Amino acid sequence: MAPTRFSIVLDNPVGAYFPGQTITGKVILVLDQEKNSQGLKLKLNGEAEVKWQEGIQGQSGSKGFHEKESYFHTKIVLLGDERATTDISIPAGHHEYPFSFELPLSLPSSFESPFGHVRYDIEAVVKRSWKFDYSTKLMFTVNALVDLNLRAPLAEPREVTKEKSICCLCCKEGPISMRIEMPRTGYVPGDVIKFSVASENSSSRPIAAIVVYFIREIYYRAQGRAKSVQEEIVKKRGPEVQPFLSESWAEEIHIPPVPPSDLGGCKIIEIVYMLKVTACIINTNIQSMRSCI
Known part of the structure; x- marks a missing residue:
């Protein structure tokens, strides 16, 4: 049975940051019964991606163009051990796991368009042995300062x-x-x-x-x-x-x-x-x- 609640809550309710700022928040996990897991991990990602098609897709001569650019990819262990080989027990009830992460100084602003984007997200994952993991994701915005x-x-x-x-x-x-x-x-x-x-x-x-x-x-x-x-x-x-x-x-x-x-x-x-x-x-x-x- 899935958690009653599994979410990421940022201390900044707007969810917008400047490069170099520290993101703080917490992961909330609510269980109605005890669960075994390999731990709780947080993944923070920043990347740009472009993709477009030239010609009619599926016809001879058509070609797709794709490129990615990564700015950071960070993992934070909130519960358990990165190298853990045995499960740990998470009791039923309301659990909160605080986290903080300092953004790199040189980051492009968030951007969305039909052919490309610059995106930033936080993903929390409860790892489970021989079962599907539980995961939740939250997007946040970066606004680069222009002097x-x-x-x-x-x-x-x-x-x-x-x-x-x-x-x-x-x-x-x-x-x-x-x-x-x-x-x-x-x-x-x-x-x-x-x-x-x-x-x-x-x-x-x-x-x-x-x-x-x-x-x-x-x-x-x-x-x-x-x-x-x-x-x-x-x-x-x-x-x-x-x-x-x-x-x-x-x-x-x-x-x-x-x-x-x-x-x-x-x-x-x-x-x-x-x-x-x-x-x-x-x-x-x-x-x-x-x-x-």
Whole structure:
């Protein structure tokens, strides 16, 4: 018969930690009758994994790509002996086994996506001779600290300009130019990105809107191959720009809770955030610039 209760309880109810912090908690085991076992062990794991398929699975030419990266794998014996060869008796009743573990200093932030993840978990296992083990698992979160003061270039203003001519039948129209400016390029969740866009339309065709996208691009690497996926996080729509006129537009984007660009030592997943500015013209999209942040 399985335990009435077998669970891991962290002293931090949120279950989120910084690299270098100490995780403390307890394993609770409630038995309605005496059990024989080889002891109680705790396993703490941190790893990254990427996996994707190219081509149609099962068809000729399709191939899967897979890579793993381990950050720590630790065992703690809470009851019994690691080398025990005989069973020990655990009496009926409520039992609590405290534990503590100091996280390594260099750990990437937790991350989840369809093609890869960075995960951290704690697993408690009651070993039993000639029987199925009892086990329970708890995930926890690591948030790597990012000190923008150590990255001086991120505090500098940035300006990107692009110009493009459009064609109407056989005629080449005057160019459309756009310039985006930001006071800095280093931000953290909760910050506000303030930007301004200046647009000049020297063509005879109206610009329906200037659109700024806050985009996350994720790169996955496995077996010498790379895969990238773009995700739109926030979109801001700006003004129209009539033919032979110019417009200036200032706006803000509030950064939601997102994992940092630098996952902190993860070599198989890379995250890049950027602003992409697009001039929307009928049958033509001028993707004028990308400014990474």
